[in-house]
Amino acid sequence: MNTWPDNRIQQLLGIDIPIIQAPMAGSVFSEMAIAVSEAGGLGSLPCALLSPEQIRSELQLIRQQTSRPINLNFFCHQAPQADPDRENEWRNRLAPYYRELELDPQMMIPTASRSPFDAILCDLVAEERPEVVSFHFGLPDPTLLTRVKATGAKIISSATTVDEARWLEAAGCDAIIAQGAEAGGHRGIFLSDDIATQVGTMALVPQVVDAVKVPVIAAGGIADARGIVAAFALGASAVQLGTAYLFCPEARISPVYRQALRTAKDSNTALTNVLTGRPARSIVNRLVREVGPLSALAPEFPLAGGALTPLRAKAESKNSADFSPLWSGQAARLSQELPAGELTKRLAQEALARFGSH
The missing domain is CATH 3.20.20.70 (Aldolase class I)
Known part of the structure; x- marks a missing residue:
């Protein structure tokens, strides 16, 4: 056949x-x-x-x-409703990571689109x-x-x-x-x-x-x-x-994403909302482990991702996937x-x- x-x-x-x-x-x-x-x-x-x-x-x-x-x-x-208080809480939660990577926690961040x-x-x-x-x-x-x-x-x-x-x-x-x-x-x-x-x-x-x-x-x-x-x-x-x-x-x-996929295991992905504000399955990295997998602080989709952009860029320049979305089944x-x-x-x-x- x-x-x-x-x-x-x-x-x-x-x-x-x-x-x-x-x-x-x-x-x-x-x-x-x-x-x-x-x-x-x-x-x-x-x-x-x-x-x-x-x-x-x-x-x-x-x-x-x-x-x-x-x-x-x-x-x-649905396009998200602006919630300055929640977005400020989110930035405060991420502030220690900004300081660790020698970034200004108050810096302007791109809008996640x-x-x-x-x-x-x-x-x-x-x-x-x-x-x-x-x-x-x-x-x-x-x-x-x-x-x-x-x-x-x-x-x-x-x-x-x-x-x-x-x-x-x-x-x-x-x-x-x-x-x-x-x-x-x-x-x-x-x-x-x-x-x-x-x-x-x-x-x-x-x-x-x-x-x-x-x-x-x-x-x-x-x-x-x-x-x-x-x-x-x-x-x-x-x-x-x-x-x-x-x-x-x-x-x-x-x-860093390709390397994470090559070493992924059946047991190291999780449904998390900390990367975008909406549940998605990603390989567990430092952010998912320490802030998530699911956090009430994460702003509405897709706004959570904006504050992660500088962290991701800086970490990836150091060959680290700590703050990157690593989508994987x-x-x-x-x-x-x-x-x-x-x-x-x-x-x-x-x-x-x-x-x-x-």
Whole structure:
């Protein structure tokens, strides 16, 4: 047998391989998306940290080098309310680190910018017409979503519970990413803020599959062919891989981040809000250990990250990842260091071989 047990995602998205490269803001740009799409998977361009001009520029590079489908990913968080008292408390908590690194605790800090999907970005989607548009933290305003759907783009979003999956299906999603607690980066949680009750991939995927009619994409702790085969056995129609792609040369990550991934263990990641203000799975570093993992002092997403910027820059210049976001899932050590296109093809071949032997 050399075919996939479920080909609904290939038919829906117009791809050959049911592997989606997770959109990881700050780490993934056009090179990665091109390589994965050209290999037959779905390459994704994360847009949360890019200006509209930067998105257009990256998309132009993508269109020049591949005619395959591409996914543009956006965040749907509510813009934070300014809370000077909380932000001052946060700065006071970080002040000892500033002094240790010979930085002024009162220095001006950059604003942490992660833009939620809005009318300007919707205009961009209408103009550029990507084949797939994915969202994190729910979905945008219904008026905006209607405009996106009118372009013909397929709509995908992340669910961390069955209730979220049902909500997304009712709102018009064409496919749903079931994001297990093992996944690296920000939780897609949006109907609740209770991180203590998050569900693992093995338990979440089959329950979401049973609850919705649209295809389900498994995400979280999947980094090799065994994980892909397991996801399909649970009823998934595709997988989304993030951490596995961070090991590729196309990932634009710092040397300290790459080294942290290479030495990551199954037991040294945690869900933490101290890096951005919203729970996300990161390798535990000094900041996460000493201030978190979860802190009530951390300002609302994404404001917590602003005060960390000078600390991160100074520490990284000394080859330290003490204050850097080190997003990683729990299966990092299963990853292979290969070019993104080669990784996509190899994982597909190895998974198909395993299907064939069953």
